[in-house]
Amino acid sequence: MNNQPAAIEHHHLPIKIMLYPAMLFMLVGMFVGVFMAFNAFIFPDYFAGEYIHFGRIRPVHVWHVLLLWLVSANIGLFYYMVPRLCGRPLWSPNLAYISAAFWWFSLIIGTYSYPTGTNSGWEYAELPLWVGWIPIKLMFVISWLIFAFNIFMTILNRNYQKMYVSLWYVMGVLIWASFTIPVGFFAINWVSQGISRVNTSFFYVHNLVGLIFTPMGLAIAYYFLPKLSNIPIYSHRMSMIGFWSIAFLYAWIGVHHIIHGPVSQWLQTVSIIFSIWLFIPVWTVVGNLFATLEKNWHKYSESAAIRFIMLGNAFYLVTCIQGPLMALRNVNEITSKTDWIISHSHIALYGTFSFFAFAGIYQVIPVITKNSLWSKKLADWHFALNLWGSLLFFFPLLIGGFLQGMMWATWADGGSYAEFHNNFANLSFLHTTAEMRPWWILRGIGGLVILSSGIIFVVNIFNTIILKSEVALREQLA
Amino acid sequence: MSKQPNFFYNIEQSALITFIGIILLFSGAVLITLIAPSQLDPTWTEPTNSYQVQMHEVSDPNLYISSAGALAGLSERQYVYHLKQGYTLLAFQETELTRITASPELQKYITKVEDSNLKLTSRLLLLRTPKIGSEAEKNAEELRKNLQKSWESEQKPAFTILELYDPKQEEAFAVASGDTTIENWVDKEFTLSDDAGQHEYHKDVGVIYVKNPHEYRITRGVFGQEKEWHYDPNGAPVQTLDQLKSHELAFRSRAELISLGEHIVAIEGCWYCHTDQTRTLVQDVVLNGSDSFPAPPSSASEYIYQKITFPGTRRIGPDLSRVAVKRPSRDWHKSHFWSPKTASKGSIMPSFRHFFDDDPRGTSDIHPGIPNYKFEAVFQYLMTKGTRITPPTQAWWLGKDPVKTKEIIEGRKTLQ
Numbered sequence: 001m002n003n004q005p006a007a008i009e010h011h012h013l014p015i016k017i018m019l020y021p022a023m024l025f026m027l028v029g030m031f032v033g034v035f036m037a038f039n040a041f042i043f044p045d046y047f048a049g050e051y052i053h054f055g056r057i058r059p060v061h062v063w064h065v066l067l068l069w070l071v072s073a074n075i076g077l078f079y080y081m082v083p084r085l086c087g088r089p090l091w092s093p094n095l096a097y098i099s100a101a102f103w104w105f106s107l108i109i110g111t112y113s114y115p116t117g118t119n120s121g122w123e124y125a126e127l128p129l130w131v132g133w134i135p136i137k138l139m140f141v142i143s144w145l146i147f148a149f150n151i152f153m154t155i156l157n158r159n160y161q162k163m164y165v166s167l168w169y170v171m172g173v174l175i176w177a178s179f180t181i182p183v184g185f186f187a188i189n190w191v192s193q194g195i196s197r198v199n200t201s202f203f204y205v206h207n208l209v210g211l212i213f214t215p216m217g218l219a220i221a222y223y224f225l226p227k228l229s230n231i232p233i234y235s236h237r238m239s240m241i242g243f244w245s246i247a248f249l250y251a252w253i254g255v256h257h258i259i260h261g262p263v264s265q266w267l268q269t270v271s272i273i274f275s276i277w278l279f280i281p282v283w284t285v286v287g288n289l290f291a292t293l294e295k296n297w298h299k300y301s302e303s304a305a306i307r308f309i310m311l312g313n314a315f316y317l318v319t320c321i322q323g324p325l326m327a328l329r330n331v332n333e334i335t336s337k338t339d340w341i342i343s344h345s346h347i348a349l350y351g352t353f354s355f356f357a358f359a360g361i362y363q364v365i366p367v368i369t370k371n372s373l374w375s376k377k378l379a380d381w382h383f384a385l386n387l388w389g390s391l392l393f394f395f396p397l398l399i400g401g402f403l404q405g406m407m408w409a410t411w412a413d414g415g416s417y418a419e420f421h422n423n424f425a426n427l428s429f430l431h432t433t434a435e436m437r438p439w440w441i442l443r444g445i446g447g448l449v450i451l452s453s454g455i456i457f458v459v460n461i462f463n464t465i466i467l468k469s470e471v472a473l474r475e476q477l478a
Numbered sequence: 479m480s481k482q483p484n485f486f487y488n489i490e491q492s493a494l495i496t497f498i499g500i501i502l503l504f505s506g507a508v509l510i511t512l513i514a515p516s517q518l519d520p521t522w523t524e525p526t527n528s529y530q531v532q533m534h535e536v537s538d539p540n541l542y543i544s545s546a547g548a549l550a551g552l553s554e555r556q557y558v559y560h561l562k563q564g565y566t567l568l569a570f571q572e573t574e575l576t577r578i579t580a581s582p583e584l585q586k587y588i589t590k591v592e593d594s595n596l597k598l599t600s601r602l603l604l605l606r607t608p609k610i611g612s613e614a615e616k617n618a619e620e621l622r623k624n625l626q627k628s629w630e631s632e633q634k635p636a637f638t639i640l641e642l643y644d645p646k647q648e649e650a651f652a653v654a655s656g657d658t659t660i661e662n663w664v665d666k667e668f669t670l671s672d673d674a675g676q677h678e679y680h681k682d683v684g685v686i687y688v689k690n691p692h693e694y695r696i697t698r699g700v701f702g703q704e705k706e707w708h709y710d711p712n713g714a715p716v717q718t719l720d721q722l723k724s725h726e727l728a729f730r731s732r733a734e735l736i737s738l739g740e741h742i743v744a745i746e747g748c749w750y751c752h753t754d755q756t757r758t759l760v761q762d763v764v765l766n767g768s769d770s771f772p773a774p775p776s777s778a779s780e781y782i783y784q785k786i787t788f789p790g791t792r793r794i795g796p797d798l799s800r801v802a803v804k805r806p807s808r809d810w811h812k813s814h815f816w817s818p819k820t821a822s823k824g825s826i827m828p829s830f831r832h833f834f835d836d837d838p839r840g841t842s843d844i845h846p847g848i849p850n851y852k853f854e855a856v857f858q859y860l861m862t863k864g865t866r867i868t869p870p871t872q873a874w875w876l877g878k879d880p881v882k883t884k885e886i887i888e889g890r891k892t893l894q
Contacts, residue, residue, distance in 0.1 A: 092807075408765070
């Protein structure tokens with residue numbers, strides 16, 4: 001990477017048209033999330049109506065933060081990172097524009113159509129086949145395939161012989177996602193009805209997390225941590241072990257979403273075994289990233305972006321200790337179907353991969369706008385508020401969810417059905433829901449803090465884009 | 479790096495291994511976790527029992543439901559069976575107080591009070607009140623006198639005498655007696671008449687049948703400013719399916735409603751808060767159980783008639799997989815959808831007032847409490863949950879569950 005010829009003209013527009021809207025949609029998504037935290041849980045159904053009740057709004061939140069924000073931002077960062085790792089400009093900026101046009105068009109229309117009743121009913125694949133006459137799903141898939149092809153061609157025609165670990169992850173994402181997304185979107189309707197479709201759905205759901213969000217985030221962390229800190233990655237071999245174990249393990253574990261459910265026991269056992277093995281890739285990644293900064297922890301306090309990667313890494317450790325353990329039958333009995341799950345998914349997708357994306361954006365924006373960051377102080381605030389907001393968000397839900405699971409388990413105390421039923425008569429389902437309220441309030445406050453940190457972030461970044469930095473201004477005035 | 483005409487040449491070994499390795503590992507996982515299970519485990523693709531199959535394939539498409547009918551402005555829900563010659567199995571069953579008279583040729587189709595076997599026929603016959611002045615009416619009067627004579631006590635009950643007749647039609651629309659969630663089902667002590675057996679389901683171990691059908695007739699009227707229609711045994715018969723499904727009568731088959739209900743569950747996002755699986759855990763079979771019996775855990779075969787299945791990942795509200803047994807009341811669901819917070823105290827569920835045209839509590843002057851087709855669809859969808867996993871004669875809420883859930887959980891062996 002050191003002998004990068006200065007002459008390469010990198011394309012910045014593909015990066016910009018993915019990153020800029022993504023950050024704005026992140027704010028919208030966070031706002032919808034906070035709205036739900038209050039309007040569905042703390043003051044349930046205060047604003048009531050066909051188009052704004054929880055069931056119609058939830059997919060709007062999920063599709064904002066997952067697709068309109070996280071994947072879009074990651075694609076933008078790929079457009080930055082892959083050409084630089086290949087030592088050549090993006091293979092075709094025009095394809096990137098076409099892909100982005102399809103991407104934003106289909107996702108925006110799809111996401112904003114949910115309140116009108118277009119949800120297709122499969123988790124993370126809610127996108128409707130048609131909105132009016134517009135084939136939303138197909139356009140989305142085409143957009144992804146164009147993007148994948150473009151990045152793939154960039155890698156094939158690269159100028160550096162050696163492939164850095166991030167490129168491995170990138171290639172993995174391209175292949176896995178190009179298979180997983182069509183399976184979850186279309187093939188699910190071709191398998192036989194009932195549990196076969198549920199199985200396919202969870203295969204898709206977990207691959208989306210494990211084979212798209214995870215490798216995207218890790219590619220970004222592996223690229224931007226050395227860039228931000230100027231320290232080479234601790235061990236290339238460890239990162240390879242991580243990569244191959246992810247490739248080997250993730251596709252097997254979808255069924256762990258319905259442990260104790262109506263699927264074959266042997267399939268549940270298979271998913272549990274592979275879930276436990278996930279400790280391997282996680283610990284290699286976590287160890288590798290921490291070890292990179294091992295002798296230079298002072299850099300942690302110098303840059304908010306590095307702090308984001310390190311905190312994201314810590315949350316990655318948390319979420320990936322939870323993940324395999326939650327797959328164990330006895331732990332699953334308590335945690336499954338409670339707010340523990342909601343916390344777990346937020347730790348992974350917000351606490352880890354969104355944090356990695358923040359770090360990437362802090363590195364990318366000054367380069368592509370040729371302005372230094374507008375305010376380092378706001379970046380520090382962004383990190384600090386995210387840290388506290390996340391703790392307020394994640395841990396109350398973990399604790400509350402665990403307690404609710406324990407309350408449900410008390411129905412099973414005793415030795416006869418009469419006793420079980422008596423337990424249930426004394427502690428109704430609605431009682432256990434009511435017990436959750438304090439935890440939901442804390443979650444709502446955490447959400448507000450996170451939302452305010454998001455506003456700070458977006459203001460800071462857009463000021464960097466539009467205005468000159470504080471430093472530059474001061475220099476001008478002096 | 480030298481440029482070669484064939485770009486595959488440019489992929490050096492490590493990239494090639496990456497590519498092939500990823501694809502190999504991935505396809506192995508796909509083969510074993512996605513493709514193999516539905517081949518290996520028959521419960522994934524085969525139905526649980528004949529009752530489930532017949533409910534979905536015979537009963538649901540031929541039972542029509544409408545809430546558009548009204549008498550004096552009051553909504554009347556209508557259930558109409560679409561009877562087909564040579565297909566629908568019919569039973570004409572007498573009780574102590576309801577007797578049937580028929581011409582000698584049709585006598586053999588009547589199940590008398592003293593008969594132990596239920597007689598079923600696929601010949602399209604109907605019941606009616608004998609017409610005044612007809613031969614049947616004279617027979618009926620005679621029968622009534624004989625019955626009252628033979629009645630021992632001083633107080634003589636008013637016997638209902640119906641006439642069994644052949645309408646000589648290929649199909650007919652009828653009202654009949656029965657629960658509309660759990661259909662009439664017989665699996666022992668029944669005989670099929672000679673004409674039956676033309677259809678595959680007639681040969682099953684048990685059969686769904688329509689009991690004591692009367693022709694469906696309506697009368698149109700005016701209430702205030704509004705045109706209305708209602709069921710009237712002396713009205714004009716509904717002749718065709720098109721008329722039944724017309725905008726005016728607005729009937730939809732239960733199959734259409736269940737499928738629509740599934741769609742509504744998807745678009746309203748019910749499944750974000752309600753799971754649809756009784757897990758193999760004691761707390762789940764207790765949560766969904768009745769007062770005396772635990773609910774059997776869900777099996778894969780329960781879901782085979784659903785285009786979309788909602789196993790769910792979060793239980794903010796209670797589980798729905800046995801809701802038709804726990805909450806069978808249509809009125810309960812009406813008030814609950816209108817205002818969950820008042821119908822079940824402490825609930826955080828949003829209200830679904832777009833399932834209603836007017837307040838179901840009857841505060842509106844014109845149409846007191848008319849739930850619209852969306853409510854009917856969701857209700858019919860929910861009523862399939864837990865009622866079709868065994869025939870009604872083997873039902874778990876009667877303690878006859880073949881899975882033996884109670885024995886298993888009390889002995890704390892593994893539920894599967």
